[in-house]
Amino acid sequence: MDPLSRRTFTHLMGAAAVGSVLPGRLSAAPADELTSLTATELAARIRRKDVSAREVLEAHLARIGHxxxxxxxxxxxxxxxxxxxAREADEKQARGEPLGVLHGLPVAHKDLVDTAGIRTTRGSKLYENNVPTTDALIVKRMRAAGAITLxxxxxxxxxxxxxTFNAVFGATRNGFNRDKTVGGSSGGAACALTCNLVPLADGSDTGGSxxxxxxxxNIVGFRPSPGRVPDDDGSWSPLSTSGPMGRTVEDVALFLSAIAGAHATDPSALTDDPAMFRAPLGTEMKGKRIAWxxxxxxxxFEPEITRVVNATRQAFVDxxxxxxxxEPDFTGVDEAFPTLRHLTYHNxxxxxxxxxxxxxxxxxKWEIAEAERQRAVDVAKANARQAQMYRHVSQFFTKYDAFVCPVTQVEPFDITVEYPTVVNGVRMPxxxxxxxxxxxxxxxxxxxISVPAGFSRGGLPVGxxxxxxxxxxxxxxxxxxxxxxxxGHGKRRPAL
Structure with a gap:
């Protein structure tokens, strides 16, 4: 990191006190078991009228305050x-009206996503006071399914x-070790889930977010197939997608059933009935072929990453x-992916x-400058490599049912480090x-999909x-x- 970048980053780390932007902060003690239930369990309890949407919301607001x-x-x-x-949700249920699959569940939206009447900063001082007048498509679908934005x-x-840090709010800290990062860019969402602040949260992913x-x-983050979760600004590019995050795979599947489905203005949107994601997940795994x-x-990779991931291999055998x-042939991806990624930031x-x-x-600014430096022939080659990769993996998966690898190359790093510059002795330019x-x-x-794989010797989650x-x-x-x-690796929560 150059000296200017280091000074800027150090300043941003102290830009906002933790939690200082929360209006009307609550002083209640930690909430009870309601906040630790899975989204699927919680939705079922609300539907049975064991608990109301208002009670569920207040439990989560108390947990957030603490x-x-x-x-x-x-x-x-x-x-x-x-x-x-929440009151309207309870009244709707009392009238016997049809309920959505996420009825009564408190949710939080990534601060890149437009929310009508709710500040959306995109982590930028340029948008610090931005209040959209319309909801993004994913928010509309979550609300239509009965979710309650908090x-x-x-x-x-x-x-x-x-x-996850920015000049508006500062950094988000890892619940398992508050000196470490939560990752990103959906870092706030993942942290809110593992800390039981919400049962579901949306995110988005280009390079692993x-x-x-x-x-x-130690939660589940699912990058769906391109087009599975459509977007307002529909694109032919398969690089970026929104997707669900939850504490269990079952929760993520339930969530996906609410946000997937056809959308007329997204040219890549898949048209399968999203209700299929609400079917029981259990099935026989015997004979499934796994490419390791x-x-x-x-x-x-850091040695602890490969140690923890390789230790899970026996579970698949069992x-x-x-x-x-x-594994697939990744030759040329080092050049092709950044070329296409730069264009998205420039646009x-x-x-x-x-x-x-x-x-x-x-x-x-580097992403934008790189987009302006590269030539049309570079973009054409990147697009050709992308098409070639799809043909290759389509053939690869005629033999295998899944490919398994680490999510990350490193453990969660120190929160004062903007990004790793060396991985296992190899410099990262x-x-x-x-x-x-x-x-x-x-x-x-x-x-x-990222699923919990266990913990490093230092007590940090590995996916x-x-x-x-x-x-x-x-x-x-x-x-x-x-x-x-x-x-059962995903059952462990931070001791907060």
Whole structure:
């Protein structure tokens, strides 16, 4: 990191006191078992009228008031709006009206996502006071399914990087060790889940932003197939997608059933009936063929990551799977993925950056500059490699049912470090190089899930990445659920 970047980052780390942006902070003691229930269990209790939506909301608001100041996961809280929606949810149920699959569940939205009447900063001082007038599509679908918005979760500036800090709210701290990062860019969402602040939270993923924080917070982050969860600004590019995060695979599947489905203005939107994700996940795993990673094309991993991940191999064998060492060909992805990634930042932020250069962090300006440096032939080659990769993995998955590898190359690093510059003795030239185990998988254009794999010797969570066949979201969720049930690693929560 150059001296200017280091000074800037150190300043941002102290830019906001933890929890200082929460209006009407509650002083209640930690909430009871309601906040520790899975979303699926909680939804069932509400539906049976064992508990009301208002009681569930108040339990989570109390938990937020007690715990959030320690971790800074939820950065904007709207308790009165949420109370109004919870009351309306209870009244709707009392009238016997049809209920959505997420009825009464408190949720929080990533601060990149527009929420009508609720501040959406994108982690940028440029948008510090931005209050959208409309909801993003994912928010509309969650609300239509009965979810109750209680606030927004922290994210890096414009979602760039896998350490959740920004100049508006400061950094989000890892509940398992508050000197460590939660990852990103859906870091606030993952932290809120593992700390039992909400039962569900949405996220988004280009280079690992659903999966990295999932791994480092001992929760489940699911990157669906491109087009599975459509977007307002529909694109042909398969790199970026929104997706569900939860504490269990079953919760993630339930959540996906509410946000997936056709959308007329998204050209890549898949049209399968999302209700399929509400079917029972349990199924026989005997005979499933698992391709186990070797080196992922030679990228470095910290020894603790490979130790913990490789220790889970026996679980697949015990489930009756056939496990073989094999992996896709990742040649050329190092050049192709960044080329296409740079374009997305340039399209979104080039003019804003030119007009407000002091309000953009160096890594975002680097993305924009790289986009302007590369040639049309570079983009054409990257697109060709992307098409070639899809053909390759389609053939790869005629032999295998899933590919298994680590989510991350490193353990959660110190919160004062912007990003790792060395991994197991190998220098990382840019701020995304240390995340290749995630964005190599992005380039495969397949669904991928991060599930808890255990803990390092230092007590930090490690995630297992399971990659499914193209558009094979359902069978991937079934395999991840079977692994989760066999190991139980995801039950451990931070001692806050």
């Amino acid at each position: 715990v959030n100041p320690q971790v800074n996961a939820i950065v904007t809280l709207v308790p009165e709006m949420a109370r109004t929606w 606030g927004k979760t922290n994210t890096p500036e414009f979602g760039a990087g896998s350490n 659903l999966r990295n924080p999932g791994a480092w917070n 990673f070797t080196t992922m094309g030679g990228i470095p 489930m009756g799977c056939i496990v073989e060492e094999a 979104s932020y080039a003019k804003l950056s030119r007009d407000n250069p002091t309000l953009f962090k160096d890594t975002v 840019t701020y995304i190089d240390w995340m290749r185990s995630a964005w190599y998988v992005t380039f495969m254009q397949c669904p991928a 297992l990445q399971i990659v499914g066949k193209p558009r094979g979201d359902w069978s991937l969720l079934q395999l991840a659920h079977a692994f989760e049930q066999a190991t």
